[in-house]
Structure formats: structure tokens, C-alpha cells
Amino acid sequence: MIQDLFRAGGQSLSFEVSPPKTEEEFESAYGKLTQLAALSPDFFSVTYGAGGSRSRNTAQIASYIQNTLHVPTLAHMTCVGSKKDDILRVVEELKAAGIGHVLALRGDRPSWMPEEQFLGRDFAHASDLTRFLKENTNLHLAGACYPEKHYEAASMEEDIAHLKEKVEAGAEFLITQLFFDNNFFYRFLEKVRRAGITLPICAGLMPITTAQQIGTTVHLSGSSVPKAFADLVAVHADDKEGMRRAGTEYAIRQILDLKAHGVMHIHLYTMNRPRTTREIVEAIRA
Ligand code: FAD
Numbered sequence: 648m649i650q651d652l653f654r655a656g657g658q659s660l661s662f663e664v665s666p667p668k669t670e671e672e673f674e675s676a677y678g679k680l681t682q683l684a685a686l687s688p689d690f691f692s693v694t695y696g697a698g699g700s701r702s703r704n705t706a707q708i709a710s711y712i713q714n715t716l717h718v719p720t721l722a723h724m725t726c727v728g729s730k731k732d733d734i735l736r737v738v739e740e741l742k743a744a745g746i747g748h749v750l751a752l753r754g755d756r757p758s759w760m761p762e763e764q765f766l767g768r769d770f771a772h773a774s775d776l777t778r779f780l781k782e783n784t785n786l787h788l789a790g791a792c793y794p795e796k797h798y799e800a801a802s803m804e805e806d807i808a809h810l811k812e813k814v815e816a817g818a819e820f821l822i823t824q825l826f827f828d829n830n831f832f833y834r835f836l837e838k839v840r841r842a843g844i845t846l847p848i849c850a851g852l853m854p855i856t857t858a859q860q861i862g863t864t865v866h867l868s869g870s871s872v873p874k875a876f877a878d879l880v881a882v883h884a885d886d887k888e889g890m891r892r893a894g895t896e897y898a899i900r901q902i903l904d905l906k907a908h909g910v911m912h913i914h915l916y917t918m919n920r921p922r923t924t925r926e927i928v929e930a931i932r933a
Contacts, residue, residue, distance in 0.1 A: 650847075653820055661690045661692060666694065667708070690718060692722075693712070693721070694723050695754075698764075705722050705724075706743070707744070719748070721749065721750050722741055724749050725752045726751075728756065728764045728765050738786070748788075772809065773791065773813055789821065790822075793869075795835075814844055820846050823914075825864070825916055827871070827876050828873045829901055829904050829908070831871075832850055849913065852901055852902060852913060853918070854894050854915075854927060855876075856894045856918075858880050879897060894923075898927055913931075
């Protein structure tokens with residue numbers, strides 16, 4: 648079980664991957680996952696399409712990783728626009744796939760979701776989904792947290808108070824939104840611990856390997872970009888391999904600094920990229 652890793656008190660390294668969007672892409676996805684599994688992560692997490700549009704793909708990929716590649720796997724699940732029955736259907740898909748761990752998320756309303764569906768949702772927040780899953784299933788649950796606060800929260804204090812509700816609802820460990828400046832994580836950790844949240848927290852890091860990726864990532868995550876990193880992107884904007892290497896080295900420096908500060912759990916947003924992930928793993932395990 649994934650939470651046994653944390654109980655054992657050691658370090659952990661986990662990988663986030665995304666399921667393919669179409670049937671034709673599964674074979675190539677399996678190849679990449681096999682290469683990622685060869686790097687011996689402690690667990691994988693598999694993302695979930697906005698509004699549950701491709702929940703079966705999440706279950707299929709999670710099942711492949713856990714049952715064929717034999718690495719414990721956490722399936723993401725969102726509840727925006729979902730009814731209880733929709734969630735129970737996804738729970739059945741995961742059960743059939745042998746998946747016992749879920750990252751319970753609210754999600755964001757996708758542009759295609761009709762207002763009627765959005766307003767008719769049964770769960771307003773991730774803590775409501777967490778409570779429902781805790782009361783109605785045997786799943787082990789994790790939750791998301793935000794070192795720079797969630798973009799909707801009026802203040803960090805308010806966001807942490809809501810995080811506490813998620814923990815009380817049944818989350819057993821937390822994974823952070825990605826960040827490029829470790830100081831945000833250190834300050835967040837201090838505040839979270841002061842608020843009485845003692846759960847293991849995996850620090851989420853994403854290597855930025857293309858200049859375009861930074862626009863999408865910053866837009867989706869709300870994470871701020873430190874000047875040192877913006878300069879690096881500007882220098883390598885027209886040099887594809889140079890940008891990939893510089894982004895990889897930036898992530899390595901971030902992880903080594905986290906480890907030097909005693910951070911035990913690293914979660915890599917791999918973007919399903921075995922080569923960059925391998926370079927990071929080799930550098931941080933050396
Ligand atoms: P919540 O915990 O519900 O928080 C959302 C906002 O509501 C926060 O501002 C919080 O302070 C506030 N809030 C919480 N409870 C209350 C309350 N009782 N009253 C008032 N306000 C409240 N998205 C996907 O679509 N698929 C994925 O696979 C996916 N994976 C992710 C993995 C990680 C590690 C992270 C960090 C994010 C992921 N996301 C994913 C994005 C996520 O869905 C969004 O960040 C979303 O906006 C918030 O989800 P949440 O679960 O943190 O929501």
C-alpha cells in the first residue's frame with residue numbers, strides 16, 4: 648500500500664503520468680510507462696480528464712501500471728459536475744482494475760460542461776468527495792494542496808483551513824501543486840504544520856523542457872515563475888535541446904535543495920517523458 652511507504656519513514660519518489668486520449672495511443676503509452684517503471688518509482692499517479700470524460704482511460708492505464716508493471720498506483724478522480732452515481736460508477740471501474748488508492752480532487756469546470764450539469768453537481772469541494780469516498784468505499788485517499796495557495800482562495804490561511812477539512816474528511820497524504828521556487832514550499836510547510844496538519848506531503852515538481860510548456864503550465868497551475876527561471880527560458884527559447892537540458896537541470900537543482908532541507912517525498916510531473924525523467928532520477932539518486 649502506498650501509505651506504508653510513508654509509515655516506514657523513508658524517502659519516496661513518485662511519478663505523475665497522463666492516460667492517452669485515444670485508443671490508438673495506448674501502445675505507445677505502454678512503452679513509455681515501461682521505461683518510466685524501469686526507474687523504480689515508489690508509486691505512480693494517473694491523471695483524470697476534465698469532468699470525468701475519459702475516466703476509463705485512467706482506470707486502464709492505472710491497471711496496466713499496477714498489474715503489469717507491478718508498481719503501486721494512485722488514480723486521480725475529480726467531482727466537478729458529477730453526481731454521486733457518476734462517482735460510484737468510476738469507483739466500480741477502479742475496483743475492477745484493482746486500484747485501491749485515489750487522489751480525490753474537485754477539478755475545474757471544463758469549457759464544454761453545460762451550466763445545468765455544473766450547477767447540478769453533488770460535490771462542491773474535494774473535501775465533500777473525500778468524505779463521500781471514505782464513507783462509501785474502501786479506497787485509500789490522498790488530496791491536493793497549494794504552496795502558493797489555490798487561485799480561488801482569498802488567503803493562504805483560508806486555503807489551509809479548507810485543506811484541514813480535506814484531511815479530516817479522510818485524506819491520508821497530500822501532493823502539492825508544482826512550484827518553481829522552493830521558498831514557497833518551505834513557508835507553506837511551516838504554516839501547514841502550525842495548523843496541525845501532520846500528514847506526509849509529496850512536493851510536486853515539473854521539469855519544463857520547452858518554452859511553450861511554461862505558458863500552459865503557469866496558466867493551469869497558477870504557479871509563479873522566478874526571474875532566474877524566466878531568464879533561462881529566454882536564453883534557450885530558440886534552442887530545443889538547450890531548453891530541455893536547462894529545464895531538466897533546474898528541476899534537479901530544485902530537488903537537491905529540497906532534499907538538503909530534509910524533504911522526504913518528491914512527486915515528479917513527468918509529462919510521460921522517460922528521457923528527461925531518467926536524467927533527473929540518475930542525478931538525484933547519484
Ligand atoms: P478543493 O480542495 O475543493 O479546493 C478548491 C478551492 O475551494 C480552494 O480555493 C479551496 O480553498 C476552496 N475550498 C475548499 N473547501 C471549501 C469550503 N468548504 N468552502 C469554501 N471554499 C472551499 N485536475 C484534473 O482535472 N485532473 C487531474 O488529474 C488533476 N490532478 C491534480 C493533481 C494535483 C497534485 C493537483 C495539485 C491538482 C490537480 N488537478 C487536476 C487540478 C485541480 O483539479 C484544480 O487545482 C482544482 O482547481 C482544485 O482542486 P482541489 O481538489 O484542490 O479542490
